Amino acid sequence: MAGYFRLQYHRLIRTLKDLGINPYLGIVFSALIFILLSNELFRRISYFQYIYQLIALIVVLQAGKVGRNEFLKNIYTVINYQKIRLLENLTLASPFVIVLFYKGFYLCALVTLCFSLLVLWYNKVGRSVFVIPSPFFRRPFEFSIGFRKYYWALILIYAVTLIALLVGNFNLAIFAYVSLLLVCMSFYATAEPVYYVWIHAQNPNVFLKEKMITAMLYSLYISLPLCVLLIGFFPLHVLIILSVTLCGFFYVLLGVIAKYANYPNQTSLIQIIAMAIGLVFPPFLLLLIPYFYKKSTQKLNAYLK
Amino acid sequence: MINIQSLCKSYGKHKVLYNINLIFKKGEVNGIVGENGAGKSTLFKCMAGLESFEGSIAYTGNILKNVTGYLPTELFFFSKMTGYEYLQLLCNARDIKEKNLYTSNIFDLPLNEYAENYSTGMKKKLALTGLLIQKNEVFILDEPFNGVDIHSNIIIQEIILKLKELKKIVVMSSHIFSTLNQSCDHLHYLKDGTIKSSVIKGEFELIENEMKGSSIGNKLVELMD
Incomplete structure (x- = not known):
């Protein structure tokens, strides 16, 4: 399981390198931008904590994409799969939870944390049989x-x-x-x-x-x-x-x-x-x-x- | 006619294709066979204009890429795009004013469903339908029989024979010799990036025998032990 997270870390480093960024500086800068941007948006927009929670949920849901979950289920035991999903969701939610906690929105922080745990069992993101009618079908895509x-x-x-x-x-x-x-x-x-x-x-x-x-x-x-x-x-x-x-x-x-x-x-x-x-x-x-x-x-x- | 002369392709220092010389005539079906990694898909991509290369590919008539239908081995479909929209996109790409695409649905595909949810065989059929709607002059089919059921396999063979009748140029690859026997007029054996031999219909067995590799021997036992 540690190997899985090591691999994700290497993938992140490679992605940043492909973008032409020093990966370690990139990680530090990303964290800084996240903190500064969060701070600025909280300062400027009233009731931003609710929008922030929604953003956190959207980010956490990305881990529930059907393709990657099918792959993980296929190669890991049930227990290890659930451990991986739990750690992934907590990792993705933690920056938002920390900021909410720091800003004093304790209940929002707790709700975000609970949400990230609840969606652990939802891994069908991205695949839907229901076709949403689109008025733009004449000129795809x-x-x-x-x-x-x-x-x-x-x-x-x-x-x-x-x-x-x-x-x-x-x-x-x-x-x-x-x-x-x-x-x-x-x-x-x-x-x-x-x-x-x-x-x-x-x-x-x-x-x-x-x-x-x-x-x-x-x-x-x-x-x-x-x-x-x-x-x-x-x-x-x-x-x-x-x-x-x-x-x-x-x-x-x-x-x-x-x-x-x-x-x-x-x-x-x-x-x-x-x-x-x-x-x-x-x-x-x-x-x-x-x-x-x-x-x-x-x-x-x-x-x- | 497509005339390929001295075609070479390298990725850095790694040579994938070397001095390929081939002629594909109208109304003929040409098969390219070779082991995995021999360079078949790269050759097809060069022909389609998806890869740069050294040498020349001459085509008498229009700009080759604009009249070529290429069926890649690995198909990609956008998420949240229906089969109908995929066909519409292919028509728009060639400025074809097809009013009702449902009548072109020769494989009876569920065109109103998302293409990403199709089975492997259905995806292949959708891609193939798209190439046919485009009314191409040249068809490059990389493993067209992969993942399709027996009934569709027969239909694809019928389509290839029909394309031959319509004087189209068809170039295809397959690992199934029975399908090549039924569809192809010429067979070219690609090995290590070069054409090792080319034969006409009736002589395909020569290449088949040549291709039969050595068995894996004790390697499997050692691996599983």
Whole structure:
């Protein structure tokens, strides 16, 4: 069993090395960023402890993915399998539990801990026979898959926006609106296997343009009702709403082309940092998007003629 | 016609393919056989344009990769994607305006279910259906019979013969000589990265005999002891 955790440690080190990061520095920095970010979010957002608990639960549930659990069950005895799952869940939950405890949310910390133990017996994450109907089936695959994976986030965002509209909180409504477009952007976060690019009988420019048109069209489908509601409830802020819409669509475009900027590898660390700067400082996107577009066409040239 | 000349492929210092010269004509089915790790899949990837290589692959007609249907040994399907959406994706990729993909469902697959939940054989059938819908000119089939049941095995053989009739170029690999005997016109034996021999239909037994390796002898007993 110790061998299993040693192997996971080696895998983590290798992943960080592949990202071009010194693994030990990477671990220290990750811990620091986690603490600082947690602290900042607790400071800025009221009742953040409940969202924090939800995040912890989502993280812990990742260990319950069906494929890896079938593999573990197959190679370990029942007792050792349960020990591994217990240790994994506790390891994943512990950073959140510690922060909650440190912040004085003792009950939340205890609930998070109990949750991480309760989901020990839930190992069917990721496989479902029930097919969620997707309105994006005509142009697969990012939006149809993303919609099925994150429909709950979209429902949550719509619910938060409606509450914000009813109580007249413009800032919360606009925050939810941006979050919606960021969710659309996240549909393009992972690069697909080469085969799924290779099948296209298009040159890189046409391929990217088609992807961008699809992304824009489907983002519009998802965000238009919110945009109309926002303008309807806050007509005096129409310019801000339209500016945020434009900015959000640029985020989605960035997501599409950044996916291929280091293809077939995932987006590099430097590219991720550049994207983060673009998200915080949108005018930078005007430089970043053409740059990523050029990089993407160069990378796609190897697979598309 | 596909004309492969002096094809070489290396991964760093490790040579996988060396001086491959092959010709694949329209309306012919070519089989590539070889032990595990001989380089069959690498050769197929080079042909498909998925791997860079030295040498040349010439094709008379369109850009080869844009009219090639490649069935890899290990299939990958996205999670939360239905069989129908997979076929739609393949159609979109080649700008094929197929109105009703259900009519193309020759294997009676449950197209409204997630492809990731399909059995191994069903996944293979879905991938194969996708290649057929694309109306490709060249078919590269890496182990098309792996994991499929007897009935589907027969259907795949029928499909290959139909493709031959339609003057398509079919290149396939298999470890099952009976299927190669029924489907192929030519058989090429790939060993250690080079074509060791090529034979025509009726002479496949020569390669089969050549391929029969030495037994594992006492190694199994020693391992289990």
